[in-house]
Amino acid sequence: MSWFLRRKKKISTSVEDRKNLPKGLWYRTPSGKIVDTDQLRKNFYVSPEDGYHVRIHSKEYFDILFDNGKFMEIHVKMKSKDPIHWKDNKTYKERINESIKKTKLYDAIRTGIGKMRKRMVVISCMDFSFIGGSMGSVVGEKISRSITCCIEKKLPYILISKSGGARIMESSFSLMQMAKTVARLTQLRHTKIPYISVLTDPTTGGVTASYALLGDINIAEPGALIGFAGPRVIRETIGKHIPEGFQTSEFLMDHGFIDLISPRNKLKENICNLISMMI
Numbered sequence: 109m110s111w112f113l114r115r116k117k118k119i120s121t122s123v124e125d126r127k128n129l130p131k132g133l134w135y136r137t138p139s140g141k142i143v144d145t146d147q148l149r150k151n152f153y154v155s156p157e158d159g160y161h162v163r164i165h166s167k168e169y170f171d172i173l174f175d176n177g178k179f180m181e182i183h184v185k186m187k188s189k190d191p192i193h194w195k196d197n198k199t200y201k202e203r204i205n206e207s208i209k210k211t212k213l214y215d216a217i218r219t220g221i222g223k224m225r226k227r228m229v230v231i232s233c234m235d236f237s238f239i240g241g242s243m244g245s246v247v248g249e250k251i252s253r254s255i256t257c258c259i260e261k262k263l264p265y266i267l268i269s270k271s272g273g274a275r276i277m278e279s280s281f282s283l284m285q286m287a288k289t290v291a292r293l294t295q296l297r298h299t300k301i302p303y304i305s306v307l308t309d310p311t312t313g314g315v316t317a318s319y320a321l322l323g324d325i326n327i328a329e330p331g332a333l334i335g336f337a338g339p340r341v342i343r344e345t346i347g348k349h350i351p352e353g354f355q356t357s358e359f360l361m362d363h364g365f366i367d368l369i370s371p372r373n374k375l376k377e378n379i380c381n382l383i384s385m386m387i
Contacts, residue, residue, distance in 0.1 A: 152372040166233035179222030194277040215246040233268040242275035248285025264302040269320040273313015286318035302386040328357035
C-alpha cells in the first residue's frame, strides 16, 4: 500500500539517490539465513549459520580437493553427438552448443589428475550446470577412460556425483552407460584399487542406480537429495505418504545405503584417511 500512497502524494526518490548494492553480495539459504558471499566462499560454500551446503560446480570441488587447486585435466574435449536426432522445442545439438557456451564445459563431467595431501589420485566430478548433470554417452565414456587410467597408473579413483539422472535426449544410449560404468568398476575392484564415491545434492536416477552407490566407501554431503525417482513421483505411484526426510543423506545413512556423511570442510581429510587405510 505504501507504494500507492507515495504515488498519490507525489513522493518519489530520484535514481541518483537510490542505494545500489552489488549483485551477489549476500546469499540466502533455504531456511532464510543471510550469509556474506565472501564468508561463504571461505567456508567451503557452507553456511555457518545453519550448515546448509550450497550447490557448487566441478571447479570449486577441484579447488577444495586437489593440493593448491593444481591438477591436469584429461579427456577434455569429448563432445556428445546426436544419435537419435532428438528435437523438442530445440534440437539436441543446439542444447549441447548452448551448454558449452554457457558453462565452458564440453559435457557434464570433468576429470583431473593431481595430488591430495601429496598422494596422486584421479578425480571425476559431475557438473549440474551442464543439462542438469545428466548422464549421456560422454559421461559414461569419460568415467570408463578415467577408470582405465587408474588401473594403468595404479591410482585411487574418486567420483563426485551430482545429477538429475540419464539424459533423455540420448535414449537407450544413455541407459547403456549404467552397465558400461559398472563393468569398468568391476575391473577396478579386481585390481584392489580404492574407489571413493561422493554423493552430493542432487544425485538421482540412473546415476544413483549405477556407479554412485558402488564405491568401496560411499560418502554423502549433509542434507543431499539422493534417490532414484523423486519423492513426488514415488508418492503418486504408491499412493502413500513417504517418511519425513525421505531420500536425504541422513535417511540413507540410517538405512545402510551410505557409509559416511561428511561436511565439505572435512571431505578432503576424510577421503585421504580412507584411502590411506585401504592402501
